[in-house]
Amino acid sequence: MTTRLLEIENLNVRLAAGRAARPILDGVSLHVERGEAVGLVGESGSGKSVTCRSVLGLLPEGSQAAGSLRVDGEDILTMSSNRLRELRRRDVSMIFQDPRASINPIRRIGDFVTEGMRAGGVPQKDALKRAEELLESVGIREPRAALRSYPHEFSGGMLQRVMIAGALAGGPRLLLADEPTTALDVTTQAEVISIITRLQAERDMGMLFVTHDLELAAAICDRIYVMYAGRIVEAQSAERLFRRPRHPYTSGLLAATPRLESDQPPHGVPGRPVSLAEAPDGCAFAARCAHARPGCTEDEPVQREIDGAQVACLRAEELIHD
Amino acid sequence: MAGFLLRRIGGIAVTLVVTSFLVFGSVHLAPGDPASFLLGGRSASPAAVAAIKEQYHLNDPFLVQYTKWVGGVVTGDFGKSATFRQDVGGLIAARLPTTLLLIGYAGVLILIGGLASGALAALRRGVVDRAVLVGTGVATATPSFVAAIGLISVFAVRLGWFPAFGNGEGFGDRIYHLTLPAAALALTFVGLLARVTRTSMLEELGREHVEVARSRGVPGSDVVRRHVLRNALGPITTVTGTIVAGLLVATSIVETAFGLSGVGQLLVSSVTVKDFPVVQAVSLLVVVTFVVANLIVDLVQPLIDPRLSHAKGGTR
Secondary structure, three states: OOOEEEEEEEEEEEEOOOOOOOHHHHHEEEEOOOOOOOEEEEEOOOOOOHHHHHHHOOOOOOOOEEEEEEEEEOOOOOHHHHHHHHHHHOOEEEEEEOOOHHOOOOOOOHHHHHHHHHHHHOOOOHHHHHHHHHHHHOOOHHHHHOOOHHHHHHHHHHHHHHHHHHOOOOOOOOOEOOOOOOOHHHHHHHHHHHHHHHHHHHOOOEEEEOOOOOHHHHHHHOEEEEEEEEEEEEEEHHHHHHHHHOHHEEEEEEHHOOOOOOOOOOOOOOOOOOOOOOOOOOOOHHHOOOOOOOHHHHHOOOEEEEEEEOOOOOOOOHHHHO | OOOHHHHHHHHHHHHHHHHHHHHEEEEEEEEOHHHHHHHHOOOOOHHHHHHHHOOOOOOOOOHHHHHHHHHHOOOOOEOOOOOOEEHHHHHHHHHHHHHHHHHHHHHHHHHHHHHHHHHHHOOOOHHHHHHHHHHHHHHHOOOHHHHHHHHHHHHHHOOOOOOOOOOHHHHHHHHHHHHHHHHHHHHHHHHHHHHHHHHHHHHHHHOHHHHHHHOOOOOOHHHHHHHHHHHHHHHHHHHHHHHHHHHHHHOOOHHHOOOOOHHHHHHHHHHOOOOHHHHHHHHHHHHHHHHHHHHHHHHHHHOOOOHOOOOOOOOO
C-alpha cells in the first residue's frame, strides 16, 4: 500500500494549563490522496480550522496534540523544526481566509510571493521571475508591475489571487485552503474558486478545503468530512453526501441552504452550535437533533461504515435522510 | 509630495514666528528692568545705563525691538552676550560640537539599549519581560541629575574607569570623557524607547501576517526582522523624533553635572545671570531642533509604511 499524501489519525488537541484548559479536537481522522480535493465542513467553533492549521504544525498557543498527522508518511507532530520549515516551504502550503490581514501591508507584493522561495535559498532574480509567472497564472495583469506594488493598491479579490500565487511558489503537493472566499464578495468568490480548482487540477495537488458552505464544498470536492464540536460526524463522497446524507446534522445543514428553485423557506438547524468543551456526554449533536433518543446522550457514537459512508450516529442504520 | 512639503514648511514658519515671539517676549515678562540684568546688579553711571539701553535697543517699543532681533537672527546675528562680551552665535558655535557629540553618543546608546531591551521583552514573555519592565520603569523614573551623581560615584570615584569632569582632547579622548554623561543622558530615554518598542512589537506579533509568514517556512529570526520589527518601526520612529529634541533640553542638566562646556551648560549659566540674548538664542535653537526632528519623522514615515504615502495611490 502506498502512503497517503495526508493522513490524520485520531488527532486530539487540547489547550493545556490554566483556566482556558479545554479540549478542542477529539479523535479526528481524515485523509487526502494525491490530486484529491477533500472538503472539511462545519459551523464556526467545530474545529475545522484548527484541524487544517495543524497540518502545517500551527497549533494554538499552549496546546497539546496527540495522535498522528502524517504528510507522505512523515509525522508533523514529531518532526524537527528544520524539517518542518522545509515542509512548509515546499510540500504543504495554505491559503488563508483574509488576504488583507494575511499579507504584510507594508512590504511589496513581490516580497510576499518570493518570501518562501527566498527562505529556501532561491536567488532573488530567479524567485522574482518565478513570482511573475505565478502572478500571471492566477490572472493578475501586468505581473511585473504588480511585484513592485503594495497590498493596499489591490482589491480583496486580487489580493487573494496574490495569496494563491504565494501558496503555489514552493510547488506544494498539498494545498490547504482555510475558508479562502469567506472574506470576499460573491462575484469575486466564484473567480477565486475557479482559479483554485483549475490550479489544483493542473498541478495535481491534493487539497483540503475548509468551509462552512456545504454546497460549495460539494461543488469542488471529491469527498467531504463534516465536523461538529471537534469531532468528525460524517464522511463520504461529495456526490453521495449531497444525495443521501447519513448524519442528522448533515441533513440539517443541507436543509438550511436557501434554494433559488424552491418556494420553501430554508429550515435552520435549531439551537446553536456547541464547542467540544461544552459538549455533553454522548452525541454532541443530540440536544439539537430531531431524531435523538434517550440512548444518544449516554455513549459517544462510534464512527462506522455504512454503504461507503463513515457515520458517527447511533441511529445511522435506521434513519434514512433523503 | 511637493504640496505636502510646502504645507509643512508653511506650518513650521508659523510655529517659528510664534515661538520666537514668545521666547523674545518672555524676557520682558520677567520682573525688573532688562538693563539692570545686563549690568548684573552693579551700580553704574546713568551714562553707562544709557549706553547699554542704546546697544540693546531697550528704548524702542517692544515690537520694534522684536523686529530688530528677528532681523538679526535671520542674518545669523543673535546679538552680544552681556557676560561674555562676545557674539552669541560664536558662543553657541564653539559649544555646539560637544553638545552634538554628547547627543549623538546618547542617541546611539538609546537606540541600541532601547530597541534591544524592548525587543527582548516582547519576544521572551515571562521572567525576562518582567525584568525589562521593572528595569525600564526604574530607568524612566530616574532624573538625569540623579543618574549623573550615581554614575560619577560608581564609575569615576569608586572604580575610576571614566573621568567625571571635562571635555577631553581629540576625538577618542572626547568620546571617553563623554561616556558617563551620555549614559546619564540616555538612561531615561532608553526606558521610554524600550517600552514603546515592546508595546509596538507585541501588537505586531499578534497579527495574522506574522503567523502566515511562519506557516510558509520563514525562519523565526527573519519573521521577527521583516514582519514584527519592521512593522513596529512607525511608533518607534515617532518617539525617537521626540527623544532627539528632548535630549537637547536634557543636556543642560547633564553638562552642568559633568562640567562639560556645551550649549546646555551655557543655557543654565546664562539663565542664572540673566544673560538674555544667550537664553533667547538657545531657546530658539531648541524649538528649531524640535520642529526639524518632527519634520524628518514625518518625511520618514511613508518610507516605513507605504499606506501613509503623500502621493495619491489608487486601488487596482
